Structure formats: structure tokens, C-alpha cells
Amino acid sequence: MAAADFQIEDGGPVLTLRLTGDWTATELGRISRRLDDELAERCVDAVDLTEMGRFDTAGALAIVQAANCVLPASAWTQRPEAGRIYAMVEKLERESAVPPRRASGWVRAFAKVGRGVGDIAAEATLSMAFLGRLIVAVGAALRHPRGIRWPAWFSQAERSGLDAIPIIAVTNFFIGAVIAYLGANLLTQFGAGVFTVQLVAVAVLREFAVVITSVLLAGRSSSSFAAEIGSMRMNQEVDAMQVMGVNPFQALVIPRLAAMLAMLPLLTFIGMVTGMFGGMLVTWSELDYGPSFFIQRVSEDSKMGTHLMVGMIKAPVFAVVVAAIGCRQGMAVAGDVESLGRRVTAAVVQAIFAIIFLDAVFAMIFLELNW
16 A cells, blocks of 8 residues: 655646555545645646556545546546546536535524524414414313313323422422511511511412412423323324324313313412411511411401402413413424423423513503502
């Protein structure tokens, strides 16, 4: 094996390229760059192959890219097989498309933003289509209640609702305790420590109980809905349901939606109770206000009923959002595991974003209503 090399003979009427050594991928080295420099703006008329060893497509490509003209078939009479390789590579190189110019940075950034806007529009369109199918399925279930799959409803209610009571209660307990700590620390500086009770009650009843509960269920149940339905899509079980005449929305989506509608208000109320209990313990330990005083202050405030109603009104809306987004992402899973992972992540992110957004909308509405 000898390294590839060349000499250019320009003394006669023709320019002859004499090749020596093995013109293969392993022996070319940096010969291609030197050949380009030597043949700049010069056309090869003949090739001397008497001292050339092996020859492959890498060597042919180096000659094609360096030469400024196409070598005729007569130039390869000494090695016809090398001529055939050269002709094949030259044809492919000539017919190959010119690589596109790489756009500038700001153009790529603008294109990325455009693709993002397009993806958002497509996602919104598919979500509206899913919502329409869901409304039709709910209407069909109400018209034909005998077709309701009650075991699936109760099973989903237990898994997505009752099993979540411990985490909901513990989380809201600590949220109420943190609010009480902050209120006791700040309000006592102004001699208004007694208003810590109202702060805890308003924050827990109106906002934190329903929002924290919904966010926890978005991470717990919405991801579970997307993963369960998505895995059935991957295994073609949803397609099998349709072949057997079973509506996937009736069998998979409606039970999860109904379970969430029933369980989220209950879990929100449990979150309110435990959050108030956590705040009561902190005010008792930090401010020496006993449980009886805490309960009395809450019961004497005429607006506490309004705050409770505001929190409970949000719960069914958040329940529909959590269940619908989880099921919609599960139905959109393709046939690979990567798609399942993306859809589960999208279900959690979209559900949490929708909860925060709707909470802000509710805040503006209730502000206008003076509730």
C-alpha cells in the first residue's frame, strides 16, 4: 500500500495528470487540497495511470472536484475499471443538488418563531376539534344513559380522586401554615396580628386550595390520563375498539371527565379544610390565638361564604380542563415511545398553564362583579 500522489506534466500540447500510489479513502490524506491548488483554473486533458495502484470512489471524487473539465473516456484506456468508477462519480456529482445557502442568524430566529406560531395554531385547531367531539360524546351519553360504563366511572373516581386525598391534604396544610407564618410575621409589626386569621381564610378559600389542588391533579391525573390512553394508542387498542363498534370517547374519555368533575370539588373542599387547619395551628402557636378564636373570627366575617363559593365555582372548570387536556394529549400519541413522552409532558404543562390562566380570568371577572 502506497500513499496517493500525483505529478502534472505541462510541457507538451496537452496537460497530463500522472497518478501514483493508491487513490483510496485510506491513502488520500490531504492530497485533495493540494490537487485543487495545482489544478486551479486548469483543465486536465489526459491521465497517466501506469504507476497508480488501487482506485475507489474517494479517489475519483477528489479528481472530479479538482479538475475543471470532464475527462474523456479515452483518458482511462489504461485502467477501464477506474474510468467506469470516475464516470459514475462524475455523473452523481454533476446531478447532485447544490447545497442550500445557510440563512443568517436573524432569519433562522424569525423562521423558528414562525414555526412556533404555526404549531400553536395547529394545536389550538386540534384542541377545538377534540372539544367538539367531546361535546358530542357527552350529549350521546346523556341521551342514552343505559350505555354509561358505571364501573369505569367509579374506578377512575377512586384512582384520580380518592387516592389523591393524602397528598392534597398534606400540601394544603403546609400552604395554610406558610400563609399564617407570613401574616403573623408581617401584621404583628403593625399591631394587626389578629387579621392573620382573615388572611389565611381568604387566601385558602378563594385561591390556594383550588389552585394547588388543580395543579397537583394536573401533574398526577392529567399525566396519568395521557399515559394510559397513549399506551393504548401505541398498542392499537383504540383502533380495535373502533373496529368492534365501541366509541373511544365513551369508553376512555367520558369516565375520566366525569370522575374529575366529581372528585375535584371534593378534593378542593378537603384542601380548604386542611389549609385552614394548618393556618389555625400556626396562629395558635405563634400568636396564642386559640382554635375557638380562629373559628369565631372566620364565622363572624360575612364575606367568608362568598370566598368559599368563589373557590368552589372554579373547581368544576379546572376539572374539565385537567381531564380534557390529559385525554386530548393521550389521543394524539403516535406509534412510538418518544411521542408518548412528549404528549405526557405536554399534558402536564398545558394543564398547569390553563389553570393559571383561567384563575387570572376568574379573578378579573369576580373583581368586576365585586365578589
